């Protein structure tokens with residue numbers, strides 16, 4: 040009789056993506072409900088890591104998040120099998136060794152590259168008769184037909200029972216070591232695995248620390264400090280990278296906040312915070328529904344607005360050497376810490392797309408790489424909104440001098456990030472080019488030598504941009520596309536919009 044190979048072992052896989060946590064994790068929760076042994080995997084995918092929006096800071100955060108999860112599995116003698124390889128290959132090889140019955144994962148609202156990768160995985164699963172079960176990502180609904188009642192559906196989702204798993208009861212399986220070593224791929228280089236203390240550290244444990252400290256005390260000044268580049272660093276929740284990499288679910292943040300609301304000293308601050316949690320999913324929903332936003336103006340009528348790329352302008356903006364202190368401080372701070380608050384993000388975008396008259400597409404990846412919390416579903420719709428190419432939002436050209444005066448009154452943020460200006464007193468600090476020669480001598484900073492003169496005239500460039508964008512805003516083509524956008528992306532198209 041011919042030698043028959045023994046049947047392959049039936050298994051289920053939980054594939055972690057941008058959901059690096061154990062608490063309230065639907066794929067794990069449902070995987071645990073069936074009888075198959077579960078293999079936990081994460082894959083550092085070379086093509087994703089090499090994509091133009093990606094930066095070491097993101098993968099360091101992912102690495103830290105995985106370390107945190109591994110530490111919880113250590114006592115169980117179990118682990119997440121981490122690969123640094125192409126995911127279709129990983130699945131292919133696993134399917135040669137095991138009979139994969141099911142793959143559990145969360146839906147990913149990612150860039151075009153990860154969308155295409157998911158199509159490849161989907162085809163593989165259908166060819167191999169593997170059930171790929173994908174669960175809803177926070178409040179973002181896949182294949183949404185209409186935005187009607189979206190807010191109610193969001194609240195319903197947030198109020199559902201969290202899906203809690205007990206890690207100690209998971210039926211986890213181990214891989215044969217030789218097989219794993221062979222498939223694992225190269226070790227991550229040290230830049231991904233070393234610590235960078237100026238950045239928020241990744242991981243579920245840290246996510247909860249940030250949330251607890253916010254709801255215990257930091258939230259009190261939330262609304263007061265939200266626009267301030269320095270004070271927002273403490274007064275805002277700083278949950279964004281933890282939400283972006285799924286170290287905490289939106290539902291847990293929502294429910295924890297609602298719990299605190301009853302006894303909160305400042306209820307208004309918490310209501311404002313909860314609106315932002317909904318915005319998070321609202322923007323991601325827009326992107327999910329119209330993902331061409333990564334590449335194209337959401338309002339096609341702006342395609343005829345011509346902007347000529349100026350590499351010198353972009354490079355000065357990127358390196359924080361435009362000569363406009365608040366803009367430069369923000370950009371330098373982003374390089375070193377990966378975070379600035381919402382208003383400052385809007386301001387640096389306004390400066391580059393209006394004052395420097397550059398196309399948002401020429402700066403989209405620069406910012407994506409700099410934001411530790413880079414979330415494609417928020418990034419592209421926000422970037423387009425701030426760039427004035429939606430036709431349905433108020434056009435805001437931020438005045439960098441006025442904003443610095445109002446939100447960095449004492450110039451602490453500017454002086455922290457632009458040490459060249461440390462001796463310059465306010466109000467000169469906000470417009471250092473106005474210093475006389477004697478003042479430059481006195482404060483030991485020479486404009487054009489130690490710190491640049493502004494690369495454009497702020498008022499002249501604002502006026503030029505404003506004339507063009509407002510002339511567009513009034514055209515029939517913009518309005519028609521605007522109607523389409525409102526119908527598609529908002530619940531009540533007649534309501535005035537700021538999101």
Ligand SMILES: Cc1cc2nc3c(=O)[nH]c(=O)nc-3n(C[C@H](O)[C@H](O)[C@H](O)COP(=O)(O)OP(=O)(O)OC[C@H]3O[C@@H](n4cnc5c(N)ncnc54)[C@H](O)[C@@H]3O)c2cc1C
Nearest residue numbers: 275276277278279315316319381384385412413414418421
């Ligand atoms: C051009 C531009 C790009 C942006 N790109 C991103 C991005 O890639 N990832 C990202 O998380 N946020 C992005 N934002 C939104 C916002 O700036 C950050 O979410 C916020 O600053 C994060 O700080 P926080 O966690 O302390 O926020 P908090 O004020 O404490 O808010 C709590 C959470 O609500 C969500 N949130 C807050 N503000 C907004 C907003 N305006 N739109 C959507 N969601 C919001 C975030 O998840 C945030 O963590 C962008 C804004 C602009 C103007």
